[in-house]
Amino acid sequence: MKTEQDRGEARCNQVLDAAADCFRQRGFHGASMSELAKAAGMSVGHIYHYFENKEAIIAAIVERDVAEILALLDSLHDEEDILQALIREAGNNLEEATCGSDDALQLEVLAEATRNPKVLAMVRDGDRLARNRLAETITKGRAMRGLAPLADLEARSEIIIALFEGLTCRNVRNPGVPLDAIATVLRSTLQNLLET
Amino acid sequence: MKTEQDRGEARCNQVLDAAADCFRQRGFHGASMSELAKAAGMSVGHIYHYFENKEAIIAAIVERDVAEILALLDSLHDEEDILQALIREAGNNLEEATCGSDDALQLEVLAEATRNPKVLAMVRDGDRLARNRLAETITKGRAMRGLAPLADLEARSEIIIALFEGLTCRNVRNPGVPLDAIATVLRSTLQNLLET
Amino acid sequence: MKTEQDRGEARCNQVLDAAADCFRQRGFHGASMSELAKAAGMSVGHIYHYFENKEAIIAAIVERDVAEILALLDSLHDEEDILQALIREAGNNLEEATCGSDDALQLEVLAEATRNPKVLAMVRDGDRLARNRLAETITKGRAMRGLAPLADLEARSEIIIALFEGLTCRNVRNPGVPLDAIATVLRSTLQNLLET
Amino acid sequence: MKTEQDRGEARCNQVLDAAADCFRQRGFHGASMSELAKAAGMSVGHIYHYFENKEAIIAAIVERDVAEILALLDSLHDEEDILQALIREAGNNLEEATCGSDDALQLEVLAEATRNPKVLAMVRDGDRLARNRLAETITKGRAMRGLAPLADLEARSEIIIALFEGLTCRNVRNPGVPLDAIATVLRSTLQNLLET
DNA sequence: GATGAATGAGGTTTCATTCAT
DNA sequence: AATGAATGAAACCTCATTCAT
Numbered sequence: 001m002k003t004e005q006d007r008g009e010a011r012c013n014q015v016l017d018a019a020a021d022c023f024r025q026r027g028f029h030g031a032s033m034s035e036l037a038k039a040a041g042m043s044v045g046h047i048y049h050y051f052e053n054k055e056a057i058i059a060a061i062v063e064r065d066v067a068e069i070l071a072l073l074d075s076l077h078d079e080e081d082i083l084q085a086l087i088r089e090a091g092n093n094l095e096e097a098t099c100g101s102d103d104a105l106q107l108e109v110l111a112e113a114t115r116n117p118k119v120l121a122m123v124r125d126g127d128r129l130a131r132n133r134l135a136e137t138i139t140k141g142r143a144m145r146g147l148a149p150l151a152d153l154e155a156r157s158e159i160i161i162a163l164f165e166g167l168t169c170r171n172v173r174n175p176g177v178p179l180d181a182i183a184t185v186l187r188s189t190l191q192n193l194l195e196t
Numbered sequence: 197m198k199t200e201q202d203r204g205e206a207r208c209n210q211v212l213d214a215a216a217d218c219f220r221q222r223g224f225h226g227a228s229m230s231e232l233a234k235a236a237g238m239s240v241g242h243i244y245h246y247f248e249n250k251e252a253i254i255a256a257i258v259e260r261d262v263a264e265i266l267a268l269l270d271s272l273h274d275e276e277d278i279l280q281a282l283i284r285e286a287g288n289n290l291e292e293a294t295c296g297s298d299d300a301l302q303l304e305v306l307a308e309a310t311r312n313p314k315v316l317a318m319v320r321d322g323d324r325l326a327r328n329r330l331a332e333t334i335t336k337g338r339a340m341r342g343l344a345p346l347a348d349l350e351a352r353s354e355i356i357i358a359l360f361e362g363l364t365c366r367n368v369r370n371p372g373v374p375l376d377a378i379a380t381v382l383r384s385t386l387q388n389l390l391e392t
Numbered sequence: 393m394k395t396e397q398d399r400g401e402a403r404c405n406q407v408l409d410a411a412a413d414c415f416r417q418r419g420f421h422g423a424s425m426s427e428l429a430k431a432a433g434m435s436v437g438h439i440y441h442y443f444e445n446k447e448a449i450i451a452a453i454v455e456r457d458v459a460e461i462l463a464l465l466d467s468l469h470d471e472e473d474i475l476q477a478l479i480r481e482a483g484n485n486l487e488e489a490t491c492g493s494d495d496a497l498q499l500e501v502l503a504e505a506t507r508n509p510k511v512l513a514m515v516r517d518g519d520r521l522a523r524n525r526l527a528e529t530i531t532k533g534r535a536m537r538g539l540a541p542l543a544d545l546e547a548r549s550e551i552i553i554a555l556f557e558g559l560t561c562r563n564v565r566n567p568g569v570p571l572d573a574i575a576t577v578l579r580s581t582l583q584n585l586l587e588t
Numbered sequence: 589m590k591t592e593q594d595r596g597e598a599r600c601n602q603v604l605d606a607a608a609d610c611f612r613q614r615g616f617h618g619a620s621m622s623e624l625a626k627a628a629g630m631s632v633g634h635i636y637h638y639f640e641n642k643e644a645i646i647a648a649i650v651e652r653d654v655a656e657i658l659a660l661l662d663s664l665h666d667e668e669d670i671l672q673a674l675i676r677e678a679g680n681n682l683e684e685a686t687c688g689s690d691d692a693l694q695l696e697v698l699a700e701a702t703r704n705p706k707v708l709a710m711v712r713d714g715d716r717l718a719r720n721r722l723a724e725t726i727t728k729g730r731a732m733r734g735l736a737p738l739a740d741l742e743a744r745s746e747i748i749i750a751l752f753e754g755l756t757c758r759n760v761r762n763p764g765v766p767l768d769a770i771a772t773v774l775r776s777t778l779q780n781l782l783e784t
Numbered sequence: 785g786a787t788g789a790a791t792g793a794g795g796t797t798t799c800a801t802t803c804a805t
Numbered sequence: 806a807a808t809g810a811a812t813g814a815a816a817c818c819t820c821a822t823t824c825a826t
Contacts, residue, residue, distance in 0.1 A: 026311060029225040033796060043812045104310040110368055111307040114300040115223060127369040155377040159385060166362025172306055173323040181351040189355060192388050229821060239787045419703060421617040425800060435808045496702040502760055503699040506692040507614060519761040547769040551777060558754025564698050565715040573743040581747060584780050631791045
């Protein structure tokens with residue numbers, strides 16, 4: 001019984017993994033159900049045992065995407081020197097991006113949110129959690145350094161997130177920029193936002 | 197003859213205006229040629245007199261989009277106090293975004309660039325022009341203020357653009373943030389990047 | 393052993409009851425096997441233990457339907473005053489119909505018979521039995537009243553059945569007609585057909 | 589322009605004729621759009637220029653069907669001896685039916701009305717017109733014969749229509765009945781209903 | 785220049801049926 | 806006996822594109 005349920009879940013993830021790949025490469029609406037099925041190693045019809053329709057798959061992908069960001073933020077929260085970890089993560093983000101990670105999917109999600117209310121709601125809910133988490137993390141990090149609480153915490157968080165999201169965009173428009181030069185400026189900008 | 201050509205161009209723009217609207221609302225792949233035609237007040241078939249196919253329309257939209265950004269940058273170039281103008285423009289951008297301007301289209305373009313090589317090339321070409329222009333503008337602005345040339349000019353430009361693009365993303369994920377709080381932090385961040 | 397067989401039969405009827413419901417509500421082709429399964433409280437696959445395929449279920453439903461009519465006729469046969477019972481039954485039929493009984497299924501069967509030879513054969517076989525039974529019943533009823541045998545018995549039976557089937561149709565097209573007014577005319581028409 | 593519109597209408601009817609055929613032979617839900625298209629000598633996609641979806645075609649067929657009955661009733665209205673014409677028409681109806689005319693379609697419509705509210709509404713609207721027309725016709729016919737108006741006109745009309753619709757059903761269940769025998773009984777029954 | 789009828793491929797989705805467990 | 810995962814064909818429908826007028 002347990003195995004059975006596990007198997008179901010595994011099969012579900014099989015679909016989601018395949019879907020993420022397809023969506024990355026061809027977009028939500030460019031990828032066809034038969035492409036998904038082929039990529040998932042499953043018949044088209046059977047995908048509908050696990051997902052009500054294509055939009056439900058999109059929603060599940062968005063949910064995963066959101067969870068991933070939250071997980072990253074959570075991992076930061078338990079670092080020893082939080083502020084430094086945040087700044088370090090910035091660099092990693094850059095490298096990852098260069099390796100062509102999930103940029104495409106992130107942009108796809110954002111573009112879809114623009115016209116799909118269900119996706120928009122998920123994106124906004126996720127973002128609310130994420131930015132609250134970031135704010136807490138910053139506050140905790142500053143406290144650990146003996147810095148005063150910030151009156152403009154919300155705005156600073158917003159700008160910091162914007163920076164990161166913006167770098168995702170930059171990675172599409174201008175991937176050729178030297179990483180270390182960027183990292184230096186990024187780090188100093190973040191320091192300015194986090195430690196003053 | 198001249199009138200004739202003008203008329204043709206006007207008809208062309210009629211299509212592009214309609215296309216921009218449709219693409220904003222439904223995405224490149226979600227908008228159908230017949231929707232475009234209806235929005236443009238023109239028959240489906242006739243659109244093919246002006247554009248070889250749908251992709252050509254997308255390309256033209258992307259081109260326009262790129263040109264718009266360049267125009268904005270150019271307008272800055274002739275300001276009296278360039279650095280201040282840049283910072284001011286940040287605020288405008290925020291307000292515009294709130295009004296739900298072209299965010300959707302920008303994201304659509306970026307997502308499309310991710311998988312359409314032709315679009316990617318256009319986006320990157322445009323971006324190259326834009327960031328060079330910004331670099332020049334910054335240099336000129338600093339010179340007018342008597343500040344020294346920047347060794348890390350490229351990286352700073354990159355971060356500045358990232359900030360702006362990031363705010364476009366933020367506008368989708370979290371449109372409810374108070375503008376003036378953001379603007380203050382944004383301005384101080386830009387000052388830090390431009391004037392030190 | 394006997395219990396086992398009984399259980400099988402009960403399961404079978406469970407399917408047929410569910411099928412009748414589904415077919416009534418959605419039609420033979422509109423009802424899916426998985427709907428049937430859900431309504432029968434049984435897995436899709438298991439239905440195939442009892443019925444070779446969907447058409448076999450349809451056939452069984454048709455058979456039941458035919459049997460039901462025959463049973464009604466048989467019950468009439470043992471009434472004391474047969475002719476009066478026939479006429480009375482007309483009224484009941486009307487009321488039943490109003491309550492939206494099996495009209496839908498009857499029409500579904502008839503429509504299906506139109507294109508499914510197997511169903512057509514069943515319907516016609518059943519009808520042959522039914523109309524012969526009715527003819528006998530009429531003859532017996534007339535004899536009990538001391539009336540002479542009818543030379544045009546077959547045609548009269550036919551018209552009487554037509555009247556009843558027609559009222560089923562009317563119930564769909566015009567359910568709002570006052571029952572008692574109809575019943576009066578119906579009764580006098582039947583009297584004319586049965587007692588003269 | 590006129591020609592153009594005519595052509596469109598002709599093409600529309602081309603679809604409806606084909607659809608009527610297909611629906612008769614395979615039922616509303618048994619006939620596929622590609623069958624319709626083949627029968628109409630037209631591509632599947634193009635049918636959707638004329639009809640929004642399959643249901644719209646069904647609706648149009650039902651409308652035609654209703655109109656046909658109304659036309660028949662109207663033609664009776666201008667006969668010299670209306671009552672006699674009504675009775676005569678009964679015979680014709682029988683013959684027609686034997687030739688396997690529209691019985692199948694009529695039953696299909698009725699069965700569909702049972703579960704499709706839009707079709708039900710059309711059927712009922714059509715029937716209201718038809719039975720009012722019949723009532724008027726009967727009244728006029730009786731007046732021409734110098735007979736008194738009927739107090740139970742509505743109920744009698746109802747029974748008369750039921751007879752005709754019932755004969756349509758009978759034609760499926762028992763087509764082998766000798767026509768003239770039936771016609772005699774039918775005629776006498778109608779006389780009883782119309783002329784007394 | 786301008787229309788819209790026409791096509792056919794391909795999209796998402798549903799479904800009867802099978803089969804390993 | 807009983808399940809439900811799995812399939813693949815076929816359903817309805819949409820769409821970019823072409824072409825005669």
